[in-house]
Amino acid sequence: MKFHRTHLCTGLLLAGAILGGCKDRNAVKVYRVAKAETESPAPQAAAHDSSGMGALPPMGAPADIPGPAAQPSQVKGNPPPDWEAQPLSTMRQASYLVKGANGETADISLVALAGPAGGVLDNVNRWLSQLGRTAVTGEDLAQKSQHVASPLGDITVVDLQGLPDGADPAKDGRIIAGIVTADGKSWFFKMRGNAALAGSQKEGFLKWIGTVQVGADASGPEPAVPADLPAVPADHPAIPGASAAPGTLSAPAAGPEKIKWEAPANWKPGAPAAMRYASFAVAGQNGETADISVSVFGGDGGGDLGNVNRWRSQIGLGEVDAAGLKPLLVPVAGKDNEILTVDMAGPKGRVLAGWAKIGSRTWFFKLIAPDGLAGSEKAAFVKFLGSVQFQP
Amino acid sequence: MLHRLFDVISSLKLTVVCLSLAIVLVFVGTMAQVNFGIHEVQHRYFQSLIVWWPPASQGLKIPVFPGGHLIGAVLLVNLIAAHLRRFRWTWRTFGIHLTHLGLIIILAGGLFTDLLSVESFMRLAPGETKNYSEDSRAMELAVIDGSDKELDQVTAIPEARLKQGGTIESESLPFRVVVRHFYQNSRLQPLDKAGPGAVSAATQGVGSQVVVTEVPRATAENERDLQSVVVEIAPGQAAPSLGTWLVSDQLGAPQTFSFAGKTWRLLMRPQRYYKPYSLTLKKFTHERYAGTQIAKNFASHAVLNDPERNESRDVLIYMNHPLRYRGETFFQSGFEQDDSATILQDVYNPSFIAPYVACVIVSAGLLFQFGYHFVGFLRRRKTSPAQ
Numbered sequence A: 001m002k003f004h005r006t007h008l009c010t011g012l013l014l015a016g017a018i019l020g021g022c023k024d025r026n027a028v029k030v031y032r033v034a035k036a037e038t039e040s041p042a043p044q045a046a047a048h049d050s051s052g053m054g055a056l057p058p059m060g061a062p063a064d065i066p067g068p069a070a071q072p073s074q075v076k077g078n079p080p081p082d083w084e085a086q087p088l089s090t091m092r093q094a095s096y097l098v099k100g101a102n103g104e105t106a107d108i109s110l111v112a113l114a115g116p117a118g119g120v121l122d123n124v125n126r127w128l129s130q131l132g133r134t135a136v137t138g139e140d141l142a143q144k145s146q147h148v149a150s151p152l153g154d155i156t157v158v159d160l161q162g163l164p165d166g167a168d169p170a171k172d173g174r175i176i177a178g179i180v181t182a183d184g185k186s187w188f189f190k191m192r193g194n195a196a197l198a199g200s201q202k203e204g205f206l207k208w209i210g211t212v213q214v215g216a217d218a219s220g221p222e223p224a225v226p227a228d229l230p231a232v233p234a235d236h237p238a239i240p241g242a243s244a245a246p247g248t249l250s251a252p253a254a255g256p257e258k259i260k261w262e263a264p265a266n267w268k269p270g271a272p273a274a275m276r277y278a279s280f281a282v283a284g285q286n287g288e289t290a291d292i293s294v295s296v297f298g299g300d301g302g303g304d305l306g307n308v309n310r311w312r313s314q315i316g317l318g319e320v321d322a323a324g325l326k327p328l329l330v331p332v333a334g335k336d337n338e339i340l341t342v343d344m345a346g347p348k349g350r351v352l353a354g355w356a357k358i359g360s361r362t363w364f365f366k367l368i369a370p371d372g373l374a375g376s377e378k379a380a381f382v383k384f385l386g387s388v389q390f391q392p
Numbered sequence B: 001m002l003h004r005l006f007d008v009i010s011s012l013k014l015t016v017v018c019l020s021l022a023i024v025l026v027f028v029g030t031m032a033q034v035n036f037g038i039h040e041v042q043h044r045y046f047q048s049l050i051v052w053w054p055p056a057s058q059g060l061k062i063p064v065f066p067g068g069h070l071i072g073a074v075l076l077v078n079l080i081a082a083h084l085r086r087f088r089w090t091w092r093t094f095g096i097h098l099t100h101l102g103l104i105i106i107l108a109g110g111l112f113t114d115l116l117s118v119e120s121f122m123r124l125a126p127g128e129t130k131n132y133s134e135d136s137r138a139m140e141l142a143v144i145d146g147s148d149k150e151l152d153q154v155t156a157i158p159e160a161r162l163k164q165g166g167t168i169e170s171e172s173l174p175f176r177v178v179v180r181h182f183y184q185n186s187r188l189q190p191l192d193k194a195g196p197g198a199v200s201a202a203t204q205g206v207g208s209q210v211v212v213t214e215v216p217r218a219t220a221e222n223e224r225d226l227q228s229v230v231v232e233i234a235p236g237q238a239a240p241s242l243g244t245w246l247v248s249d250q251l252g253a254p255q256t257f258s259f260a261g262k263t264w265r266l267l268m269r270p271q272r273y274y275k276p277y278s279l280t281l282k283k284f285t286h287e288r289y290a291g292t293q294i295a296k297n298f299a300s301h302a303v304l305n306d307p308e309r310n311e312s313r314d315v316l317i318y319m320n321h322p323l324r325y326r327g328e329t330f331f332q333s334g335f336e337q338d339d340s341a342t343i344l345q346d347v348y349n350p351s352f353i354a355p356y357v358a359c360v361i362v363s364a365g366l367l368f369q370f371g372y373h374f375v376g377f378l379r380r381r382k383t384s385p386a387q
Helices: A005-020 A119-130 A138-144 A195-200 A202-209 A304-314 A322-328 A371-387 B002-009 B012-046 B068-086 B091-116 B159-164 B205-209 B354-383
Strands: A029-034 A092-099 A105-114 A146-150 A153-161 A173-182 A185-194 A278-283 A289-298 A330-333 A338-346 A349-358 A361-369 B050-053 B062-066 B118-124 B129-145 B151-158 B166-168 B176-183 B186-190 B210-214 B228-234 B244-248 B255-259 B262-288 B295-306 B311-318 B323-325 B328-335 B342-348
Touching: A105 A195, A119 A138, A119 A153, A119 A173, A119 A185, A138 A153, A146 A202, A153 A202, A173 A195, A173 A202, A185 A195, A185 A202, A195 A202, A289 A371, A304 A322, A304 A338, A304 A349, A304 A361, A322 A338, A330 A371, A338 A371, A349 A371, A361 A371, B002 B068, B012 B050, B012 B062, B012 B068, B062 B068, B068 B091, B091 B354, B118 B262, B129 B159, B151 B159, B151 B262, B159 B176, B176 B210, B186 B244, B205 B210, B205 B244, B205 B255, B210 B244, B228 B262, B244 B255, B244 B262, B262 B311, B262 B328, B262 B342, B295 B323, B295 B328, B295 B342, B311 B328
Parallel strands: none
Antiparallel strands: A029 B151, A092 A105, A105 A185, A146 A153, A153 A173, A173 A185, A278 A289, A289 A361, A330 A338, A338 A349, A349 A361, B050 B062, B118 B129, B118 B342, B129 B151, B129 B262, B166 B176, B176 B228, B186 B210, B228 B244, B255 B262, B262 B295, B295 B311, B323 B328, B328 B342
C-alpha cells in the first residue's frame, strides 16, 4: 500500500488523541468540600525523618507509608453525655461535637503527635493566632494556665478567647485546650467553638481529659495485663487480654482511683513511669536500692500464677504450678480488703509483692531489691500494705 | 519527500532499532535504580521523551538517550505505518494482521495507562468515612478559604506546578501565589539551633523560626521526599505583600492569614482525589496463620454511599477481590501495624481492559495463522504424489 494523505491524517489524529488524553498534572484545581477540621496537625514524620525537628510544631506524614499519616490509637474516656461522637479522621484520636440551644457548636478533638510537637508555648501561641490574638510569653502562660491530673499525666490547660476576622461567632470564639506529653507523644485536647457554649462545656471538658487513657486495649474490654510491664521480654508468650505486640503492653486501666496509703518515712518518691500509679525508692547502706511500685490493671491483671512466675523469672527462680503457688501465698489484711502477698528470694534478688482485686481492677504493690535490703524493708512493706485503703 | 519519510517510518529497520534501544534503556534504567530508586527511574527513564544528563543538574542538561515514551511512541507509529503499508486483505495474512493489531493495542494501552492512570490510597480507621483518596508521593499546596459556614473552598496547587516556579494566579484567589523556592526533599531545623549565619526560610508564620535545607532525593523503596516550598502571598499593587511563607509536609498544622475579610489556611498535603461517593469502614479483619504473624487473610467491610446514584450498600474488599466502582478499583493493599486502619489502593485506569482485549486478539490471530497454514499443509500432504 502506497503512502496516502489519509495515512498522515490517521497518524495525526492518533497523536492528537494521545496528547489530548494526557493528564494535566500542572493544573490548579478549585473545589468546594465539606468543612475540614478546625485543627489538623498530622502526626510527625518519624520512621525515616532524620531532621531532628522535635522542637518544631506538628510535622507531616510519615515518609514510609502511602497516604496520610493517620494511626488513630484506641482512646477511652468519659465524655459528657451531650457530646456527639464524630467519625474519626486521619488526624483525630477522638472527635466530638456539642451543640447549643441556638445553633451554636463547639468542636472537641484529641490529636496525638510524636515528640514535643512544638511544646506548650508555641502551640498556645498558634491557637492564639487562630483566634486573632497576639502571642504570649512563657511567664504569661504560666500565670494563665491550669493543670489537670490524668492517666496520661499532668495536663496543661489554657482557656483562650478571641474571634478572628470573618469567623462565625456561632462556631468560633474560644479555645479551651490541654497538652500533655506521655509515652513519647504529645497529646492535644482541644475544644473550639462558640465562646459561651465552650464556657458552659468547660467543666465537662476538664473532667473528660482527666479520664482519657490511650492504648491498644483502651477501647475494648477491660485490659488484663500483668504488672511491671517493662519486664516482659519480647518473646514472652501471648498474655490473655493483652493485644499489644510482644514486648509492648497497653496502658493501665486506671481512671482517677480512690486509694490512699501511708508510706514509710524512708521511702522516697521514685521517678514517675508511664505504667505505674506510684513509685518509691529506698536506698540501702551499701548503695543498693529497692524499687517499690504501685500499679493497677483491668481484670485479674494476668492472673496470680502468671504474675508470680514472671516475678520468679526476674529473680532467677523457676516456675511453679498451681499446686506450688498455694504455699507461697500469704494474705495480709489491708484497711478494708485482704491483700495476697508473696515473698520470694532467688539468685538475682528478692521480690515482695502484694495484690488485691478491687471491683473490675487489680492493684499491684511490688518491692524488688537485693535480698538483704528487701528483708530489712519487709516489715515496712507489710505495714504499708496494711495502710492501703481503697475507698476512703 | 513524504514518501521517503513514510518508507523510513514503516521500515523494519526502525522496528529493530527501537527494540534495541528499548533493551538498552531497560538495562540502564534497571541499573540506575541503585542510585535513584524505582520511582525516580520510572520518571526519568521510562516516563519521559528524553533521558537527560546529568540527572540532578539544575543548569545545563544534555539529551543522552531516547526515553521510554519516545521509543514506545515511535514503535507504535512504526507498527501502524507498517501495517497500513503492507496491508492486503487475504485470508493468508489475516492472522498476521490480527496479531499486529493486538500488539498495537498493547502498545497503545500501555501508553494510555501511563498517561491517564492514577494510583492513590485511602486509609480508613473503623468508623471513619472518606470521599477522597490521596497520592502516595505527589503533594499539593492547599490554599483554603474557610469563610463559608458549610463548605471550604480549596485551591489546590499541585507539586508539578510548584516545581515550575513563577507566579500562580487563580480566579478563586484574590491574591497571587509567587513560588520563591521549591525544595523537592528537605529537612527543617529550628532557627535557634541552626548555628550562626542561618537564615530563616520565610518572613511569616512558623517559617520565620525555621531553616530549610535541601537534601538529596529519597531513593529507598520505603522512603519518600519531604517537600517544602516558600511562597509569597502577593495581593498585587492594591495592597502590600503578605510576606513569604514556608509550607511543608513536615508542618502538619495549617498556617493562617487574613486577607480581604477572610481567613485563609495554607498547608502542604498529599494530593487528593475527591469522589462523588464515600466509603465508611465498618470493620477490618486481619487473620493470621496460627502461631505466626503471616497474614492469612485481610478484609475490609465498608459501606459505599453514593448520593448521586442514590446507592448505599455494604461492600467487602479483600485479597484478590477488589471493589470496582465508577471506573475505579479499590484493592485491599495493606493495614496499619496494629490493625487500627486499613489501607486501600485506589486505581483509576480507563485503559485497563486493553491488555485483556489485546491478548485475546493476538491469541486469535496466532491461532488463525497457524491453523490456516496447518490446514494448508494437511491439504498439500493429502494431494502430494508421494501419498
